[in-house]
Amino acid sequence: MKTVYLDNNATSRISPEVLEAMMPFLRDLYGNPSSMHLFGGQVRKNIDRARQQVANLLGADEDEIIFTGCGTESDNTAILSALAADSCRQHIVTTRVEHPAVLGPCKKLEKDGHTVKWLSVDARGMLDLDEARRAIGDCTGVTSVMYANNETGVIFPVEEVGAIAKNAGSFFHVDAIQAVGKIPLNMRNSTIDYLSLSGHKLHAPKGIAALYIRKGTKFSPLIIGGHQEMGRRGGTENVASIVGLGAACELARKYMEQELTDVKRLRDKLERALLAAAPDARLNGHPEMRLPNTSNISFEYVEGEAILLRLNELGICASSGSACTSGSLEPSHVLRAMGIPYTAAHGSIRFSLSRYTTEEEIDFVIEHVPPIIKLLRQISPFGRKTA
Amino acid sequence: MEVDLVWIIYLEAVMWNYTDKMMDHFLHPRNVGEIKDADAVSEVGNMACGDALKLYLKIDKDRKISDVKFQTFGCASAIASASALTEIVKGKTLEEAEKITNDDIAAYLGGLPKEKMHCSVMGQEALEAAIAKYRGEKPAPQEEGTIVCTCFGVTDTKIARVVREHNLTTPEQVTHYCKAGGGCGGCVGQIQAIIDEVWRKESEKKAKPGVGKAKYMTNIQKIQLIQETIEKEIKPTLRADGGDIELIDVVGNKVIVAFRGVCAECPASGVTITAVVEKKLREFVSPEIVVQEAKDENRLPR
Known part of the structure; x- marks a missing residue:
């Protein structure tokens, strides 16, 4: 059948081109990119290239991209990092229709004493910008809104919400896991500080994702360890999958x-x-x-x-x-x-x-x-x- | 509009582990339809709750179920459970049919995932309701009682029944069998209290004849036993609802108590006195006990 x-x-299925790009790193090029020998060192170039490919799809610079283990990790990292930046701004504004990757940490933070304002949606799944304006204020540490809803596909007016967030001095995180690769995004002239994307939604494998962090944004890592990802995410790189995500982003741009x-x-x-x-x-x-x-x-x-x-x-x-x-x-x-x-x-x-x-x-x-x-x-x- | 942000694993959810027999009854349900001149029709569940079953019985002069049909709205296991039910009851007498339980339905299908047991319970309920209707009895026992789970409209009587019949010990199990507690989750505490109450009663039944009851006691012994009964038997029940009770005085067989917490404000505290406090004390101490609530001046500060 x-x-x-x-x-x-x-x-989504892994693109044949993505799989092909990954195979050498699963077979022969198993070196650690942090190693002080050419065998490992040559792998690093491929990670850098993948980072550039992801950045290109988003209209970002390569040093604004870190690789993570999954979309949920990207979302968690962004929200917690934004809250760590300013102890006076501990309120969260998000929506009622987020993916569990955002709903989950926000519910947990609410339980731990953070004020969370849950924005409602109308019958067509759209946000009310006036409600957002009322909710985002001087105490808001992070505003987290999804780019497009996973269940209905409804696209939120993220730049409008972002303008409100910027105006109030709040960090702005966008869970764009469903949007990346399906609609064009551009981080230049955007209000977005953090943007999450996940590989397996755009024909790369599962277990690889990325987080865009706008240059100059005060960042605090979630996974603390070695110097990988410029000290922003510890853990030896998932090289083959990173290469796969890079290839998938390049294909997404093409298609x-x-x-x-x-x-x-x-x-x-x-x-x-x-x-x-x-x-x-x-x-x-x-x-x-x-x-x-x-x-x-x-x-x-x-x-x-x-x-x-x-x-x-x-x-x-x-x-x-x-x-x-x-x-x-x-x-x-x-x-x-x-x-x-x-x-x-x-x-x-x-x-x-x-x-x-x-x-x-x-x-x-x-x-x-x-x-x-x-x-x-x-x-x-x-x-x-x-x- | 208020929406509960309950934990939901949706869309990217589980593929249930259904048996071949269950899938067969889902894909090829038996006895679907209506019986225009049915002798008994019952309807349980509703569309908002996610499943509903309408059962039609034709009963011959020997009180045998000569024909049966159903219509259902629900998931695959609801459809299969209804189909299995009709196959089981066909040709049975009413007396045989009323002995059928949801476990028989589940067993007929080669088992159901535990989260789907409520589908088979719905089948049993529809059958009971139809038989009761035929006999002119009503309402079915589970319709009585007070609503505990407002999301799915489940009463305390029904919860107590599934707890007893299926040896349930956790609110989660109760949810699997009758959905109660599966919505906003606000009634989980009450469900636990009902479970505790059921098993406490059951263990009492076994333990009878009870603790020094009807035995001669000195006044001191009696007061001690009253205090003990209040501590062990009454307080846990009241505390489950956020209330509390204190023993104020004992005068002969008259026991004076004061309520605290929510019980102090509860307009139904009079009912609590007779239904809970007096009942327990009569059971454990002496059948002559009369309980009174302390007058305002005796009331302890809240």
Whole structure:
């Protein structure tokens, strides 16, 4: 059975070019870049090159990039570093729809006595800038807002929030893990102080990520050890993966136009077809201010896990914000924050495409999803039976 | 709008370890649909909670279930549990059917992940409710009691029942069986108190005849036993709700107590006196005991 992979916001395949770039460092070039011999030393050049490749994708300088172990580490490092800079500024402003990598540390810090202001979102998943203006103040140490939401793909007006943060003297962190590689970013003339990105969301392997730290930003490391990463992140470099992330960033730059045109066209085709074919289906999230690859659709009167498992039988991979797909009994916190009724949140399915998604795959999904919804609605005691 | 920032592992979540039998019943559910002239119809759960089951029974003159159909909204294991239930009950008499438990449903499917046990409980409840309806009884026992978990509308009676029937000891297990505590988590303390209460009662049942009850006691011994009972049996229950109690005086069989903490402000403290304090003291000390709350001037500072 062929796999139709539409779960790229969860993780993405490693590009063949990325794997090829990595292989020498897994096979032969195993030297430690810190070593005082050419065998190790030659590896360092490749790390420097990867750093430059990541910086190029972000419009940053290479000394503004450090490599980390995962997106969660980047997020944690940024938030804690920003709070360490000024003991008088210990408040945190963030949103209710962040990824657990930001929600988690913020909840922990709140428990430890920090004031956290949780910005709400509207029915389309958008921030209210007036609320942000009221929340960010003289005591705010860090404002942390995601660039684009992993569940809905909704893109936040980060530069507007950043301007408010800068105006109030707060550090500004952006979790851009879902955005990097899907939409163009430029750190020049940006208000962003810290920006997190993760390799496995853009066709590099898992276990490698990066943090952008604006030049001149007072930084305090999370992982303390050796002098690696200019003393900003201890630990021997994950050389092969760093090289892979560099290659993936270069490819992302090359294929950026394709993300915005081809991927978007397929996403729109899928979305239009499903919304038209299944009655009582609704799009979750802002229709325009959205990543070009993500579509989150609620099918009312049916439950997400049941849809996913039936899709799974056909080799189609997607995600759901339904409660039953997790150990939790509550549906997705993102959809609840948007005020999506529980009945719709339980039946939400996220399709996330990549540049590897083909037209045939999308046609296959368009053909098979509506009958699944129809069948499950026939079993359901609720809703229209004609669907 | 207030949204609880509860720990959620969503989207990138687990692929449950389902059995082949369960997957078969999910992909090919048996007995789906409605029975227009059903003799009993029951409906449990609701769409907001994430699962619901509507069960239709046709019962013949020998009190046998001659036909059964269902409709369900829910995850794969909810669909499979409902399908399994209909296969189990078909052809059974009402007396046989009412003995079916959720464990039978889970076993029929070759087991369910522990987090999904509530799906099989929903099946058992729908069956019980349908049989009760057919017999003209109502409401089903789990409908009584007071709501403890407001997120999923679960009562203390239902929680106590799953605790007893499945030997549960932690609030997490209770969540797996009836969802209570799985939402905002605000009632986890109350669930623990219900668990403690159930097992304390069960151990008492076994330990009977009890601690020096009905035995002749001197006044001093009696006061000591009253004090001991308050410390060991009553205080933990009240403290679970943020309240407390002090023994003020004993006059013959009249025991005077004062409430502290939330109990002092509780409009239902009169009920607590008879339902908790007096009951315990009668059980452990003497059936003649009468409990009174201390007058205001005797009340200890809060």
